[in-house]
Amino acid sequence: METVSRVLHWASEQLSQAGVENPSVDAERLVQHVLGAPRLDLYLNPDRPLTPSESARLRDALRQRCSRIPLQHLTGETEFWSLPFFVNDAVLIPRPETESLVEAVLAQLRDIPHPRIVDIGTGSGCIAVSLAHERPEGLVVATDLSPAALRVARANVLRNKVHVRLVAGDLIEPFGPSVQFDAIVSNPPYIRREGIETLQPEVRDHEPRLALDGGEDGFSVHRRLVACAGRHLRPGGWLALEVGWWQIGAVVKMLRGSEDFETVTRYKDLTGIERVAVARRR
Numbered sequence: 001m002e003t004v005s006r007v008l009h010w011a012s013e014q015l016s017q018a019g020v021e022n023p024s025v026d027a028e029r030l031v032q033h034v035l036g037a038p039r040l041d042l043y044l045n046p047d048r049p050l051t052p053s054e055s056a057r058l059r060d061a062l063r064q065r066c067s068r069i070p071l072q073h074l075t076g077e078t079e080f081w082s083l084p085f086f087v088n089d090a091v092l093i094p095r096p097e098t099e100s101l102v103e104a105v106l107a108q109l110r111d112i113p114h115p116r117i118v119d120i121g122t123g124s125g126c127i128a129v130s131l132a133h134e135r136p137e138g139l140v141v142a143t144d145l146s147p148a149a150l151r152v153a154r155a156n157v158l159r160n161k162v163h164v165r166l167v168a169g170d171l172i173e174p175f176g177p178s179v180q181f182d183a184i185v186s187n188p189p190y191i192r193r194e195g196i197e198t199l200q201p202e203v204r205d206h207e208p209r210l211a212l213d214g215g216e217d218g219f220s221v222h223r224r225l226v227a228c229a230g231r232h233l234r235p236g237g238w239l240a241l242e243v244g245w246w247q248i249g250a251v252v253k254m255l256r257g258s259e260d261f262e263t264v265t266r267y268k269d270l271t272g273i274e275r276v277a278v279a280r281r282r
């Protein structure tokens with residue numbers, strides 16, 4: 001008979017053979033998802049038998065995960081900033097390191113009442129929703145080029161009961177010349193185009209290219225943002241950008257080299273990698 005403890009063990013072995021990075025974590029999540037049970041229940045009731053329908057669903061999910069479909073696409077959701085987010089293959093799956101970007105923006109805006117913030121390339125909406133959750137009295141706007149991504153972002157805005165205005169368009173283009181913000185924040189695509197083929201299959205085959213592709217050198221969207229952001233920031237406002245682990249030096253240099261910005265600050269992520277550059281508009 002299939003019991004929780006047996007399927008956990010067996011699922012983890014299969015995932016490991018398929019080259020999945022954290023097989024036991026993913027096995028737990030898939031079993032939880034199929035049973036609709038909190039994690040603790042798996043360990044409190046290790047001998048609980050699975051019904052035939054649960055077994056069938058678990059096998060199906062496991063087969064898909066072994067073909068390297070991301071776990072979050074199978075469960076349909078993930079967590080960011082301790083909030084729940086729907087995800088699908090139209091958006092980048094929120095990464096924990098992006099929480100440092102949210103933290104950096106909140107720190108800069110601490111003393112600014114009713115801050116006006118725009119999140120460029122919002123994807124799932126994770127950054128905009130988290131900022132709106134922390135600063136509900138502010139104005140949070142989010143843009144994305146992809147209508148499918150904006151649908152996911154809208155679902156996440158509703159799910160988290162926050163106010164975010166969603167706008168379709170490229171970078172900051174949707175806004176007229178008179179629109180100025182206290183902060184512009186973005187986690188732009190920053191993988192070198194050639195490097196995309198070497199990424200793990202979950203990312204390479206299942207996350208949107210639009211969310212990954214940073215052009216020939218990986219900096220093309222950072223470059224475009226640095227060039228246009230100044231016009232839409234009030235003097236003293238902030239541009240906060242996430243960067244790849246190897247990009248901080250070059251992005252800081254880009255910001256220092258721009259006439260629009262001064263005082264560039266770097267922030268580390270939880271693993272100690274410098275992940276975020278924040279520049280102040282002159």
Ligand code: GLN
Binds near residue numbers: 124126
């Ligand atoms: N803003 C979203 C995130 O940080 C999407 C970023 C992207 O698609 N590059 O997860």
